[in-house]
Amino acid sequence: MDFNLSYLVRENIKNLSPYTTARHEFTGEASVMLDANENAAGSPVSLDINDFHETLNRYPDPLQIKLKERIGAIKGVPVENIFAGNGSDEAIDVLMRIFCEPGVDNIITLPPTYGMYGVCAAINNIRVKEVPLNAAYQMDIQAIADQVDDYTKLIFICSPNNPTGNSIARQDIEIILNNFDGIVVIDEAYINYARQKTFAQDIAEYPNLVVMQTLSKAWGLAALRLGLAFASKEIISLMNNVKYPYNINEATQQLALHGLKNVMQINNWTKTTIEQREWLENELQPLPMVEEIYPSDANFLLVKMKNAEEVFTFLQTKGIIVRSRTKTKGCEGCLRITVGTAAENKKLIETLKTYNPTV
Known part of the structure; x- marks a missing residue:
């Protein structure tokens, strides 16, 4: 018997363009992850398997x-x-x-x-x-x-x-x-x-x-x-x-x-993230590759840059991962940068200051 898997698959699934996460796009080692809009401050809980062993x-x-x-x-x-x-x-x-x-x-x-x-x-x-x-x-x-x-x-x-x-x-x-x-x-x-x-x-x-x-x-x-x-x-x-x-x-x-x-802890982390978002915006603004920073009510900034893909690759070589949105309609030439910790944000800015365009 000749088995034809393709014959059985629905046409819309054959033609599907799957969603790719930030972690699909980068699988190497990095020291600063500013690509997935996570809470850089951490988690309000730690895993303790002893909490669940009687209920699993x-x-x-x-x-x-x-x-x-x-x-x-x-x-x-x-x-x-x-x-x-x-x-x-x-x-x-x-x-x-x-x-x-x-x-x-x-x-x-x-x-x-x-x-x-x-x-x-x-x-x-x-x-x-x-x-x-x-x-x-x-x-x-x-x-x-x-x-x-x-x-x-x-x-x-x-x-x-x-x-x-x-x-x-x-x-x-x-x-x-x-x-x-x-x-x-x-x-x-x-x-x-x-x-x-x-x-x-x-x-x-x-x-x-x-x-x-x-x-x-x-x-x-x-x-x-x-x-x-x-x-x-x-x-x-x-x-x-x-x-x-x-x-x-x-x-x-x-x-x-x-x-x-831990509502109070989350509120404090949120306040810090907003403060760091404002700091990051102020520090990015004067950089020569930055063309526009779009207003944000989130924990990230969308930044239009000259040579955006080149900047993206340059940051990767330095262990800093952001999200490229250059191929997204309406966001051409843009990188999406998650607001990290104060130390991560400072490292990002210091690294960007060392970037020299190839053209």
Whole structure:
């Protein structure tokens, strides 16, 4: 028998361009990692296997009630309005599987933006309508309205936006919420660093609103892969019905509970990160290769540079890893630089001062 694997694979999977993380793009040794928007200060918990040895033989709580109670107390959101996922990516995928008919429905994204919206759509065979942000990286409301049709089920708004760093104007988001009869997903992964108020407390006002947050950024728990979604209890019920039964393992639930006790530490780290973001911006500004630094409400800066790819490679040779966004439409010639510790940021600046262009 001749076995033909390609014959069995769905066409949309054959044509899939998978998401590549910062760590996909660099696998060597580095001393300064400013590429993945992690919390450079560290984690509020340390792993102690003795905390779990008596519970690891049992399946975890499939609805993560204790964890959600703690999150709800911090965020001011009732337990029945909280979804916990294996990273925000699970929430993105679940929402598409709930609301979009494969091969029929479509979603709207606002590039440049987080790449997993498009990747999840491609995996689920859902058409993506891209409505680019304007020159100020804000929404074009009329252009979005022009792209909405009877098969548009989801609009994804990343605010603060990745990779640009800016918050999307709140009044524009409210216009979309009030006029679009599908689901509006606001991705607030970086909200802890922003001046703009979260939409998490507005879910009672907007039945079509889903707000996503994460413990991977300000909370310093990226390794746990714990994402959150806040929405009406009807939407959350659907998400719980569709997710895998035990999607959040016991170790993640317990470690997250430990981490969520340290609110003051997280607030202090966040304040320090914002101060370092401002310091980094001031130090980058006068460097000869820097053309523009875009306003940021996140824990990173998008920086337009002369010879950006050459600068990127030069930093790699010095053990400093940032994220190249030069091939991202709307971010041509840009590097995305995570705000590190004071020592890491100082090393970055000192290293950039030694760069000499080859042309």
